[in-house]
Amino acid sequence: MSVHKSMSSRAALHAFVQRSVLLGALLAPLSTVEAADPLPQPQGAVILTVTGAIARTNGPDGAQFDRQMLLDLGETQISTTTPWTDGIQEFSGVLARDVLKHVGAEGDTVLATALNDYTVRVPMADFLNNDVLLAMEMNGEEMQISDKGPIWIIYPRDDVPALQNTLLHERWVWQLRELQVQ
Amino acid sequence: MTRRPWISRPFLAAVLALTVLFTLLLAAVTRLAVNENRISGERDDSVIWFASQGQYEAMRLADATLLFEAGRVAPEELALRFDLLDSRLSLFEQGVGARLVEDLGYRDEVQELRDTFETQRLQLPLVRDGDPEALLGLHGTARAMGETMRDVANAGMLDSRNKDDMVRDTRRRILVEVLSYLLATLAAGVLVAFIVVRGFRTTMRAEAALEHERQISRLHRAFTSVVSHQFRTPLTIIDASAQRMLRRGAAMTQDEVISRATKIRKACQRLTRLMESTLNAARLEQGEITFHPRPCDLQQVVATVVDMQPEDDQSRIVLALEDLPRLVMADTALLEQAIHNLISNGLKYSAPNSQVLVRGRREANDVIISVVDNGVGIPADEIPFITERFFRARTAQGIAGTGIGLHFVSQIMDLHGGRIEVSSAEGKGSTISLVFPYRPAERAGFDPVRTD
Numbered sequence: 086m087s088v089h090k091s092m093s094s095r096a097a098l099h100a101f102v103q104r105s106v107l108l109g110a111l112l113a114p115l116s117t118v119e120a121a122d123p124l125p126q127p128q129g130a131v132i133l134t135v136t137g138a139i140a141r142t143n144g145p146d147g148a149q150f151d152r153q154m155l156l157d158l159g160e161t162q163i164s165t166t167t168p169w170t171d172g173i174q175e176f177s178g179v180l181a182r183d184v185l186k187h188v189g190a191e192g193d194t195v196l197a198t199a200l201n202d203y204t205v206r207v208p209m210a211d212f213l214n215n216d217v218l219l220a221m222e223m224n225g226e227e228m229q230i231s232d233k234g235p236i237w238i239i240y241p242r243d244d245v246p247a248l249q250n251t252l253l254h255e256r257w258v259w260q261l262r263e264l265q266v267q
Numbered sequence: 268m269t270r271r272p273w274i275s276r277p278f279l280a281a282v283l284a285l286t287v288l289f290t291l292l293l294a295a296v297t298r299l300a301v302n303e304n305r306i307s308g309e310r311d312d313s314v315i316w317f318a319s320q321g322q323y324e325a326m327r328l329a330d331a332t333l334l335f336e337a338g339r340v341a342p343e344e345l346a347l348r349f350d351l352l353d354s355r356l357s358l359f360e361q362g363v364g365a366r367l368v369e370d371l372g373y374r375d376e377v378q379e380l381r382d383t384f385e386t387q388r389l390q391l392p393l394v395r396d397g398d399p400e401a402l403l404g405l406h407g408t409a410r411a412m413g414e415t416m417r418d419v420a421n422a423g424m425l426d427s428r429n430k431d432d433m434v435r436d437t438r439r440r441i442l443v444e445v446l447s448y449l450l451a452t453l454a455a456g457v458l459v460a461f462i463v464v465r466g467f468r469t470t471m472r473a474e475a476a477l478e479h480e481r482q483i484s485r486l487h488r489a490f491t492s493v494v495s496h497q498f499r500t501p502l503t504i505i506d507a508s509a510q511r512m513l514r515r516g517a518a519m520t521q522d523e524v525i526s527r528a529t530k531i532r533k534a535c536q537r538l539t540r541l542m543e544s545t546l547n548a549a550r551l552e553q554g555e556i557t558f559h560p561r562p563c564d565l566q567q568v569v570a571t572v573v574d575m576q577p578e579d580d581q582s583r584i585v586l587a588l589e590d591l592p593r594l595v596m597a598d599t600a601l602l603e604q605a606i607h608n609l610i611s612n613g614l615k616y617s618a619p620n621s622q623v624l625v626r627g628r629r630e631a632n633d634v635i636i637s638v639v640d641n642g643v644g645i646p647a648d649e650i651p652f653i654t655e656r657f658f659r660a661r662t663a664q665g666i667a668g669t670g671i672g673l674h675f676v677s678q679i680m681d682l683h684g685g686r687i688e689v690s691s692a693e694g695k696g697s698t699i700s701l702v703f704p705y706r707p708a709e710r711a712g713f714d715p716v717r718t719d
Contacts, residue, residue: 169362201324201351230350232357260354 124188127151132235133184133219137196137266140189148188152221152235158183163218165243168254169233176239178220181212185266192266197238200230200260207238207256209266215248216241219261233259275466281458288455292448299441302434312427314367318420321355325413328352332394332406342395349391352412356380359419371422376415383408497541497667501534508534536577537667540611544671547604558682562708563597565634569625572606580614584623591627595634596706597683605679608672609638609699615666617642617696633685634705641696650689662693676701 124143129151136147143149158179166173185195195212198204211217218239221228228234237259240248331348334340358364359377368377387408393401508527512519519527566588573584606625613623617640624639643662645653652658654677657670677687685703 167362169358169364171361171365200347201320203320230347231353233354260351 124148125154127154129153132221133261134263135184135188135190135266136263138190138192139266140191141187150184155179155184155219155221158187161216161218163216163220163239163241163244165239165241167239167242167257168251169257173243175224176218176220176237177222177225178218178236178239181217181219181238181264184219185209185212185264190266194267196263196265196267197256197258197261198263198265199258200262203258205255205258207258211240211256215245230260236261275462278459278462278466281455281462284455285452285459288448288452292445292452295441295445295448299438299445302437302441312423313363314371314423315420315427317355317358317364317367318416318423321352321358322413322416322420324348324352324355325409325416329406329409329413332402332409335394336397336399336402345394346391349388352409353384355416356384356412367423368419371419371426373419373422376419380412380415384412497669498538500667501537501541504534505531541667541669544608544669544675547671547675558601559598560596560683560706561599562594563599563602564593565591565595565597565602565627565636566593568599568602569606569627569636572603572610573625575607576610576614583614583621584610584625587624587626590629591636592629592634592705592707594708596708597703598679601679601682602701605676605701606636606638608676609636609701612672612699613638613640613642613697615668616640616663629705632705633702635700635702637698637700639696639698644693644695644697645689645691646693647691650691653689654687673699 124141126143127149131149132152133150133155134147135150139148141148156179160177161180163176164173165176190209193209195207195209196204197207218241220237220239221235223232223237228237238257238261240253240257242248328345328348328351331340331345335342335345356377359368359373360381365374368374387405390401390404394405508531512524512527515523569586569588569591573581573586576584610623610625617623621641624637626637626639628635643660643666645660645662649658649660653660654673655670656674658674659668659670673687680686680701680703683703685701688700688702689697691697691699
């Protein structure tokens with residue numbers, strides 16, 4: 086039994102190393118450049134924590150961001166409809182891809198957890214291949230917890246027909262609290 | 268019967284039925300697709316999920332209220348729980364959540380929840396200050412919201428089950444419908460195929476019958492020309508001899524009279540033979556000749572036939588019948604005809620002084636009677652046709668004959684379950700054999716005198 090266990094965990098480790106090497110190669114230039122200086126400490130309330138396989142942190146819990154730190158990464162707008170709202174909404178926030186690159190994330194899956202502990206597994210490819218937004222404003226107003234704030238993962242649904250898939254709905258995490266890179 | 272089955276009424280009806288059935292089938296399948304789409308569209312599952320999440324948040328708010336009262340959680344935690352429940356409630360007020368709740372008939376309840384919730388929001392400062400009344404009120408509201416959420420979840424569950432049942436029933440009904448359409452289509456297809464095949468077969472049969480008629484008419488024309496030609500020769504001889512006798516009158520010598528009369532007699536014999544064989548063929552054709560197998564003495568039959576030949580020719584016939592079985596079951600009269608035909612053919616188609624051998628033997632289960640001549644023979648390419656009616660070989664030209672004899676013989680052999688075998692070399696002679704199954708005659712039933 087123990088032999089079997091060690092075998093399987095070794096195999097898993099091997100697979101993990103392989104994947105990491107692959108993705109590492111992909112992200113290498115960014116991570117090496119930015120790994121040099123650590124992240125600054127958040128000044129305001131922490132609204133997002135990135136943990137797991139990341140190169141840059143600013144504390145024992147991983148990389149913590151306040152609203153301003155996220156905005157400093159560059160704002161992006163997406164206007165799209167969502168299944169949970171009426172009409173077209175103007176979202177503004179930072180690209181998930183930029184945040185993950187900023188902390189030197191290396192992995193192929195991101196576990197997204199909401200304030201109510203709702204957790205869903207999002208493939209890294211979603212963020213790399215699409216302009217997925219970590220939206221903080223809807224229609225020019227800062228999103229409160231009562232309207233799916235402080236962060237809502239927004240897919241550019243109206244622009245990319247392939248994203249208009251009900252199976253993807255579970256990845257539109259609202260009240261996002263944490264991203265764990267695996 | 269029409270020659271074009273595809274415009275016959277049943278065919279048109281079947282094609283119409285096929286078209287209608289196909290349309291119905293298409294419609295049923297479309298309805299099935301629509302029915303299945305109802306399943307894969309936005310499911311009630313999401314309302315159940317939303318409602319159960321809402322219930323969970325409501326209960327957590329109720330918990331947090333109690334814990335706050337006990338001083339075990341910070342006011343921020345309580346505010347977070349309040350906001351989270353707010354967001355849960357707002358899910359039912361817009362987008363797909365609002366539509367689903369309206370479908371379930373819970374819009375008013377959601378509106379009431381919102382009103383209660385907003386009233387509670389106004390009480391929040393009191394709650395923060397630890398006002399027992401306000402705390403109790405918040406706790407009660409949270410619990411009430413949780414209960415309503417549970418009701419919504421239950422309603423969604425029931426609705427979902429009903430919808431599933433309905434979809435399943437519809438699906439089953441449509442599938443049965445589709446199945447029956449398919450069966451009916453199959454039946455109509457089989458009917459169409461049947462009509463087409465039957466029409467085709469009728470056409471084929473009509474064509475075959477027509478071809479048969481053409482052949483018979485061709486044969487009759489050939490027969491008429493052969494017979495008229497063959498009859499004309501002896502008639503000419505008779506007429507010429509009679510004219511000569513008239514013209515010479517008493518001046519004729521006795522020898523000359525004998526010679527002329529003999530010519531006339533021979534011509535008459537020839538006419539008789541021609542007539543007989545013609546009549547035989549006609550009678551056989553019309554089914555007037557019937558087959559009566561009886562015990563039959565084959566050697567006797569051959570002897571009788573030899574006796575029937577012209578006396579001049581009898582000396583040319585050589586018999587080799589030692590191996591021929593004596594008594595077999597056969598139709599004596601028909602067999603006589605057959606052997607007679609072969610022997611007279613042998614005599615007719617060979618030189619006046621050459622011999623004709625009649626050989627009889629038994630080989631395994633067959634009786635074989637062969638007539639061998641050294642005459643004109645039959646060209647190899649024509650051997651397959653010699654038993655056909657009115658067929659005459661190239662080598663037979665210039666010799667009187669109708670082309671009926673061997674046809675008649677082959678018919679007789681057919682009646683006996685036998686066949687004709689021919690081997691011949693052009694200019695050297697022919698061997699024509701009757702081959703028929705050996706069926707020994709029972710002694711008891713032997714009656715040498717033919718009774719018919």
